[in-house]
Amino acid sequence: MVGTVSHISSESLVVLKLNYPKNxxxxxxxxxxxxxxxxxxxxxxxxxxxxxxxxxxxxxxxxGNGRLNGSLVGYDRGERLGMDSLALExxxxxxxxxCSVVGGFGFxxxxxxxxxxxxxxxxxxxxxxxxxxxxxxxxxxxxxxxMQLLLGFPNSSFHGRGSxxxxxxxxxxxxxxxxxxxxxxxxxxxxxxxxxxESLTNAxxxxxxxRLSFRLPARVSLRNRSSIVGQIWxxxxxxxxxxxxxxxxxxxxxxxMKFLPGYKYEFTEYDTVRKTxxxxxxxxxxxxxxxxxxxxxxxxxxxxxNSTGQTEWVHVSPLFxxxxxxxxxxxxxxxxxxxxxxxxxxxxxxxSFVHGYNFFDxxxxxxxxxxxxxIYDRDNGNLxxxxxRHVLSKxxxxxxxxxxxxxxxxxxxxxxxxxxxxxxxxxxxxxxRRKSDPLYFEPMELLYSGxxxxxxxxxxxxxxxxxNVMVLISNILACVFVGWQLYYVKKHPDVxxxxxxxxxxxxxxxxxxxLLSNFEAMFMRNGNNWQDKFLxxxxxxxxxxxxxxxxxxVVFLLQLRLLQLTWCSRQGNGSQKCLRDSERKVLFxxxxxYIAGALISCxxxxxxxxxxxxxxxxxxxxxxxxxxxxHNLWDDLKPYSGFVLDGFLLPQILFNLFFNSGEKALTCAFxxxxxxxxxxxxxxDLYRAHTFPRxxxxxxxxxxxxxxxxxxxxxxxxxxxxxxxxxxxxxxxRLGGRCILPIKFRQTSCVYEKVSVISNA
Numbered sequence: 097m098v099g100t101v102s103h104i105s106s107e108s109l110v111v112l113k114l115n116y117p118k119n120x121x122x123x124x125x126x127x128x129x130x131x132x133x134x135x136x137x138x139x140x141x142x143x144x145x146x147x148x149x150x151x152x153x154x155x156x157x158x159x160g161n162g163r164l165n166g167s168l169v170g171y172d173r174g175e176r177l178g179m180d181s182l183a184l185e186x187x188x189x190x191x192x193x194x195c196s197v198v199g200g201f202g203f204x205x206x207x208x209x210x211x212x213x214x215x216x217x218x219x220x221x222x223x224x225x226x227x228x229x230x231x232x233x234x235x236x237x238x239x240x241x242x243m244q245l246l247l248g249f250p251n252s253s254f255h256g257r258g259s260x261x262x263x264x265x266x267x268x269x270x271x272x273x274x275x276x277x278x279x280x281x282x283x284x285x286x287x288x289x290x291x292x293x294e295s296l297t298n299a300x301x302x303x304x305x306x307r308l309s310f311r312l313p314a315r316v317s318l319r320n321r322s323s324i325v326g327q328i329w330x331x332x333x334x335x336x337x338x339x340x341x342x343x344x345x346x347x348x349x350x351x352x353m354k355f356l357p358g359y360k361y362e363f364t365e366y367d368t369v370r371k372t373x374x375x376x377x378x379x380x381x382x383x384x385x386x387x388x389x390x391x392x393x394x395x396x397x398x399x400x401x402n403s404t405g406q407t408e409w410v411h412v413s414p415l416f417x418x419x420x421x422x423x424x425x426x427x428x429x430x431x432x433x434x435x436x437x438x439x440x441x442x443x444x445x446x447x448s449f450v451h452g453y454n455f456f457d458x459x460x461x462x463x464x465x466x467x468x469x470x471i472y473d474r475d476n477g478n479l480x481x482x483x484x485r486h487v488l489s490k491x492x493x494x495x496x497x498x499x500x501x502x503x504x505x506x507x508x509x510x511x512x513x514x515x516x517x518x519x520x521x522x523x524x525x526x527x528x529r530r531k532s533d534p535l536y537f538e539p540m541e542l543l544y545s546g547x548x549x550x551x552x553x554x555x556x557x558x559x560x561x562x563x564n565v566m567v568l569i570s571n572i573l574a575c576v577f578v579g580w581q582l583y584y585v586k587k588h589p590d591v592x593x594x595x596x597x598x599x600x601x602x603x604x605x606x607x608x609x610x611l612l613s614n615f616e617a618m619f620m621r622n623g624n625n626w627q628d629k630f631l632x633x634x635x636x637x638x639x640x641x642x643x644x645x646x647x648x649x650v651v652f653l654l655q656l657r658l659l660q661l662t663w664c665s666r667q668g669n670g671s672q673k674c675l676r677d678s679e680r681k682v683l684f685x686x687x688x689x690y691i692a693g694a695l696i697s698c699x700x701x702x703x704x705x706x707x708x709x710x711x712x713x714x715x716x717x718x719x720x721x722x723x724x725x726x727h728n729l730w731d732d733l734k735p736y737s738g739f740v741l742d743g744f745l746l747p748q749i750l751f752n753l754f755f756n757s758g759e760k761a762l763t764c765a766f767x768x769x770x771x772x773x774x775x776x777x778x779x780x781d782l783y784r785a786h787t788f789p790r791x792x793x794x795x796x797x798x799x800x801x802x803x804x805x806x807x808x809x810x811x812x813x814x815x816x817x818x819x820x821x822x823x824x825x826x827x828x829x830r831l832g833g834r835c836i837l838p839i840k841f842r843q844t845s846c847v848y849e850k851v852s853v854i855s856n857a
Contacts, residue, residue: 108138114145115297120154122244122272122287122304128297144296146265146289148236148246158285158304159242159274180314181280182358186241194275195238197312197356198282205261206233208324208345217340219249219306219328224266226251231328231345234261241275247286247308265292270301271308281311281326305331305338310345316353317362318442318469318484319500322346323353348465350444353415361416361469363440365482365502369470372505372528373480384512386477389417389439393510396521400540407543409448416442437475443468445483445506468506477510483525487535501535503528508542559784563798564640566780570773570798571647577773578654581766585661592665593675594761598682598747600659603770606741607652609734610803611645678755682747693736738804742774742814745821752825752833760829768822775818777804778811 114129127147133140184194209230210219218227228249237244247269250262262268266289273284286306292299310326329342353359387393396412415421418440445466470481483504508523526539585592666675745767751757777799784799785808799806805814827835 108133109135116151117149120149120151122157122270123301125149125154125270126289126299126301128299130297146263146292146296146299148263148270150236154237154244156242156272158272182312182314182356183277183280184275184312186275186277192357194241194282195235195243197352198235198238198243198273198275204234206347206349207231208233208326208347210328211344211346213341213344215341216343217330219330219340219343220267221338224249228267232261241277243273243275243282245271245273245284245286245308247271265289265296265299269306271306273308279311281309284308286328303338307331312352312356314358315360315362317364318467318482319364319502321348321353321467323349323359350413350415354421359416359421361419361442363419363442363469365469366440366471369480369482372482373470373507384477385514386474386510386512388474389414389441389472393521394441396508398521399543400525401543402538402540404538411446411448413444413446414441415444416440438471438473441470441472441479441481443470443481443483443506466504468504470506477512479506479508479510479523481506503535560797566798567644568640568647570776571644571651573769574651574773575647575654577766577769578651578658580769581763582654582658582661584763584766585658589665591759591761592662594752594755594757594759595658595662596682596748596751597659597662597679598686598751599744600655600662602740602744602747604652604655604659606737606744607648607655609737611648611652674755678751681754682750685750686747690740693740734803735801735805739814742804742818743821744774745771745818745825749821749824749828752828753837754833756833758829758832762825762829764826767825771818771822775815778806778815781806782808782811 111132111134112129113132114127116127117124125148127145127149129145131143131145184197185192186194207230210228212227218224219231220228229252230249232248232250232254234246234248235243236246246261246263248262248264249267249269250264254262269286269288271284271286273282275282284307285304286308287301287304288306289299290302306328307330308326308328310324312324313320313322316323324347325344326346327342327344330339332339394414396410398410398412399407400410401407445468447464447466464485466483466485468481468483470479472479482502483506484500484502485504487499487501504525505528506523506525508521510521521542523542524539525542527533527536529536585595666672748762748767781799824836
């Protein structure tokens with residue numbers, strides 16, 4: 097393959113050579129090649145290339161027809177078989193098939209933590225210079241329970257996500273695995289990549305002495321949340337070089353536990369919970385109805401604060417209720433409550449740490465998982481749990497070891513279903529250790545819960561349907577008002593020069609930003625959009641979004657046509673200089689205001705992301721992860737552009753003032769109707785704040801905080817200013833452009849001479 101490579105201002109002829117294997121077995125799967133320069137303009141050393149062939153017709157070497165059995169020296173078939181394992185299907189495309197569960201979901205990369213014991217050895221040997229703490233796993237082929245796998249053992253600095261695999265020959269293994277149905281586990285043989293030190297083109301697959309076994313335990317508990325467990329070991333004898341003993345590994349996957357049928361939860365800490373939690377019954381909640389264990393209220397988004405004032409966000413998600421998977425948030429009306437008012441519940445808590453500060457005083461991770469189990473009393477709305485967190489400590493060999501701290505108490509008190517208080521739940525998270533204990537942490541108090549009740553959610557969905565209709569009506573009316581103005585200037589073309597071009601540009605830019613944003617959202621949308629999940633299928637929302645975007649495009653084109661007519665009307669007449677001077681004054685007057693406003697918005701953007709921890713109480717209705725997602729400066733300028741659009745009449749007022757124009761350039765339907773369209777969202781936002789529960793800005797379609805300034809103060813100031821501008825334009829078009837000034841400032845400095853225009857109408 098011949099091509100060119102560009103370097104600054106020159107180009108060089110290069111040759112790409114790739115060698116594909118004829119056969120497709122584990123020993124003939126590497127693709128090697130070189131990239132060489134064949135010209136003198138740019139000369140560089142040949143670059144060697146190494147890859148993996150994805151050619152069809154792969155022929156397994158170690159799996160199928162019982163071939164795997166003879167190669168599993170050192171594998172104890174009876175080991176831990178007393179523990180239940182999930183049975184999966186070899187065939188089919190169901191969620192229970194082994195090809196869907198093992199490395200499924202788009203060939204993603206999965207991470208497995210390694211569990212060393214004394215004398216295990218290093219699975220990579222001593223040449224790499226470190227002992228891996230985890231390995232990453234990617235399935236490259238899978239058919240009928242037979243699979244090809246990639247194993248990578250990077251160092252601790254690797255933080256790849258999604259489909260990123262660290263394909264390094266020294267630390268990568270290629271494996272063949274098979275689902276053994278009788279044992280409900282995967283057995284695999286892994287091979288190393290050899291002879292790559294001098295050139296990657298000489299690399300080949302060999303040394304297939306590594307073995308792998310993993311399964312899906314059917315039961316999980318507080319101290320063992322692993323959804324996949326296994327072992328990796330060497331098939332060599334103890335005296336051989338490269339030998340290493342059995343090394344355990346595990347992976348915790350809430351996704352598997354939530355969506356794969358068969359997982360059961362064992363509540364092993366029931367007695368400890370009873371001793372730790374306060375069993376005193378109160379009469380406060382007597383006669384009141386509290387959420388049952390399957391309602392949406394059991395899934396929480398909470399802000400917590402410790403004694404030093406640091407505030408962070410916690411996502412609280414139920415996993416199991418009385419041993420079975422929780423369905424909180426799925427709104428399944430067929431789910432039945434437990435006969436007893438007291439039920440066992442298991443939770444996952446994800447703490448988000450953003451500045452490297454960690455409530456638990458270890459590490460600098462951006463998030464920490466805490467697992468909890470306890471009892472929920474439906475009669476008084478109290479959820480009391482004990483929790484475990486993973487703590488990293490160092491042993492004598494300087495290997496980081498995973499310890500479990502289960503001395504944590506969580507107490508949550510839910511509000512009654514009919515409570516008017518927006519704070520759905522109160523509670524604390526505290527350590528039961530002594531203050532002198534190294535694992536002790538300061539108590540955390542629940543500051544705010546961003547969750548909503550199921551009734552509020554249903555009410556919010558009705559509100560969003562209404563807002564979709566309101567957005568559609570607003571855009572239709574905007575089309576009508578601009579069309580009315582075009583009809584007016586067609587009948588009265590002599591008024592066209594008196595329309596401010598700056599005003600029209602502001603209107604056009606104001607519609608351009610949301611128009612581009614809407615089209616980007618439609619084309620970049622994916623199936624995991626959490627807004628669509630909240631709305632169910634989201635089909636009506638998608639259809640409405642397309643209609644709204646089309647209507648906005650029509651408004652944009654009509655305004656563009658009005659700008660074209662206005663611009664052309666000012667060409668070739670005697671008073672063009674006066675019009676140009678007046679328009680220039682409008683631009684010089686408004687541009688500094690617009691620039692200053694944009695700079696303030698930029699400063700606000702930077703300040704929020706520098707001090708957002710202390711800023712949470714001011715924007716507490718937005719979950720913290722949404723605040724952090726607003727990293728794009730373009731998104732933060734959208735509200736400012738909406739604010740400028742609210743005062744679109746300001747350039748026209750200034751133009752009338754500088755030119756002293758008293759012409760009826762704008763129809764009442766255009767300037768008054770467009771203003772009402774811009775001001776009604778502010779009135780609606782005042783009504784919505786007192787009627788509906790707070791939701792993230794992603795759930796607002798009309799009066800969206802992401803597109804304008806909405807608060808109690810702005811909702812009063814902006815409508816008052818808008819109505820004032822309408823009144824001024826009305827007076828200027830009847831009494832003269834300078835009627836709002838004192839009499840001594842009303843003298844005319846420039847006169848516009850009308851030229852007769854022959855209309856084609």
